Amino acid sequence: MSIILDKLNYVYSPGTAYEKQALGDIDLVIGDGEFIGLIGHTGSGKSTLIQHLNGLVKATGGGVYYNGADIYDPDYNLKELRTKVGLVFQYPEHQLFETTVLRDVQFGPKNLGLTPLEIDLRAYEALKQVGIPDELIDASPFELSGGQKRRVAIAGVLAMKPEVLVLDEPTAGLDPKGRDEILDQIEKIHDEQHITVILVSHSMEDVAKYVGRIIVMNHGRVAFDDTPENVFAHYKELEKIGLAAPQVTYAMHALQEHGISVRTDVTTVEEAKNAVLAAFRGWQR
Amino acid sequence: MSMLNSDNLTFEYIRRDEEGNVESITKALDGVSLEIKKGDFVAILGHNGSGKSTFAKHINAILMPTEGTLYVDGMDTREEEHLWDIRQRAGMVFQNPDNQIIATVVEEDVGFGPENLGVPTEEIWKRVEESLKAVGMYEYRTHSPNKLSGGQKQRVAIAGIMAMKPQCIVLDEPTAMLDPNGRREVIRTVRELNRREKVTVLLITHYMEEVIHADKVIVMDDGKIVMQGTPREIFSQVEKLKSYRMDVPQVTELSYELKRAGMPLPDGILSVEEFVEACGRLRQSGGFGE
Known part of the structure; x- marks a missing residue:
């Protein structure tokens, strides 16, 4: 189970004055069950890249292979691919349209031609996975809070039982607690359902806390592809391409520069705490 | 006015x-x-x-x-x-x-x-x-x-x-x-x-x-x-802020956690510079000499 991107290229409006290379020679292997953070400044190609994963956009060069099958093969079932690779766009709550929460989540499975029982089961299960309480199931989606709406929208994609879940900035506009709640739920779904998760985010702190691998995009190319520790060690290069490392990474480097020897390969508050305490105990001895 | x-x-x-x-x-x-x-x-x-x-x-x-x-x-x-x-x-x-x-x-x-x-x-x-x-x-x-x-x-x-x-x-x-x-x-x-x-x-x-x-x-x-x-008064109250679904900057949270673990850091550290300064002072003050 994997997605392979092979020399993927995408050019907007080829042959016109507006021609622009959005993706250039992307080679990536996305393994089964990975939790990946995809970062890059606005216009770096992140969104274009994820739209290739389920065939919404067709590459102008190179190939995409899902579980070994070429998705550009004329006989390939793209409709099925789109149930396997679920895309949650930015501000997905703008796409809610049904009269009740339940009906909105049922919409996807209904279009798969499942039995009414299976449709119900999937909808209830998906709503439970994102933590929507039972009493909201018959409410109008438009009566919910921003964070709740977003979770209903994510449930709509989960009800399709995807093998890969791609989320484009799922926490934009949410308050800090709302961000944590959504990401905790996504992590739980990742752990329990063993699905692959690709998280597009502008929050380096969030990415560092949750993912095992970070892919950094810049000018349509992959600039870094490594563990959070290794990627954020390049914090100076990241700044040059409009990104940054988590604040605690900077704090550890600053300590180091002031002659206080600590581990600098930290990316979360917890890791930083342990690094400083280790140094602190060293001085006490 | x-x-x-x-x-x-x-x-x-x-x-x-x-x-x-x-x-x-x-x-x-x-x-x-x-x-x-x-x-x-x-x-x-x-x-x-x-x-x-x-x-x-x-x-x-x-x-x-x-x-x-x-x-x-x-x-x-x-x-x-x-x-x-x-x-x-x-x-x-x-x-x-x-x-x-x-x-x-x-x-x-x-x-x-x-x-x-x-x-x-x-x-x-x-x-x-x-x-x-x-x-x-x-x-x-x-x-x-x-x-x-x-x-x-x-x-x-x-x-x-x-x-x-x-x-x-x-x-x-x-x-x-x-x-x-x-x-x-x-x-x-x-x-x-x-x-x-x-x-x-x-x-x-x-x-x-x-x-x-x-x-x-x-x-x-x-x-x-x-x-x-x-900001310093507000961010000194980490627990209270969290109860209102808010957060604090990472370095403020780090300082708060370190203080809870026994490091005598001041409340309401707001920036990396303040954090480094506080750690430096701590190191120089008696008791932590190398």
Whole structure:
């Protein structure tokens, strides 16, 4: 189970004055069950890249292979691919349209031609996975809070039982607690359902806390592809391409520069705490 | 001199059924009393649905109080004859830059506001130039706004407000849709306008690191003001902030956790510099010599 991107290229409006290379020679292997953070400044190609994963956009060069099958093969079932690779766009709550929460989540499975029982089961299960309480199931989606709406929208994609879940900035506009709640739920779904998760985010702190691998995009190319520790060690290069490392990474480097020897390969508050305490105990001895 | 003065401001959203009977009443603002002085930089924090945006919409009379009063530069927002004066004095910048830009050329977009105020043409061009320079977008004046980055678009939106010569700018989550670079650009611009042009700033945000330079931080919950003080006073209360669904900057949280683990660090560390300094002092002070 994997997605392979092979020399993927995408050019907007080829042959016109507006021609622009959005993706250039992307080679990536996305393994089964990975939790990946995809970062890059606005216009770096992140969104274009994820739209290739389920065939919404067709590459102008190179190939995409899902579980070994070429998705550009004329006989390939793209409709099925789109149930396997679920895309949650930015501000997905703008796409809610049904009269009740339940009906909105049922919409996807209904279009798969499942039995009414299976449709119900999937909808209830998906709503439970994102933590929507039972009493909201018959409410109008438009009566919910921003964070709740977003979770209903994510449930709509989960009800399709995807093998890969791609989320484009799922926490934009949410308050800090709302961000944590959504990401905790996504992590739980990742752990329990063993699905692959690709998280597009502008929050380096969030990415560092949750993912095992970070892919950094810049000018349509992959600039870094490594563990959070290794990627954020390049914090100076990241700044040059409009990104940054988590604040605690900077704090550890600053300590180091002031002659206080600590581990600098930290990316979360917890890791930083342990690094400083280790140094602190060293001085006490 | 106070820019904004709200006295027991209350706003209710009333929901009615099909026959027009009242179904439910939600108090979005519940007795908010607050004074913001001219030239202040005030940040408002609060979770989604805490009433921040409802408060902001009262400032230029998009919404009217159900109870209580709000004075903008001494004018009661409920008195209709002040409406235009109030809107000229308090400009708003919203979350989505694409919803706020209407012209096809940057300088025309910035000129739209003063044009509608009936400012003479020559004066409009002068204001456009000044405002674009103030937000660092002058060299883009002949560009098309839709080719700009999110941060640049927000700065154009801010220039459009500045061209109306407001005394106060209200920014409702202006950085929510931007990447880290765009966020930094916008916040830097807003701080400079506050410092150099003495514009009163009211910044609503979910990003804790954006408020550490504010003169005053207000935390709202359930339509009420629940905390107010300097950033240091507010961020010293980590647990209380978390109970209101808020957060603190990572380095503040790190210092708080280290203190709980026994390191004698001061409360309310707000920046990497302060953190390094505190650790350095700790190391030099007796007992931790090498």
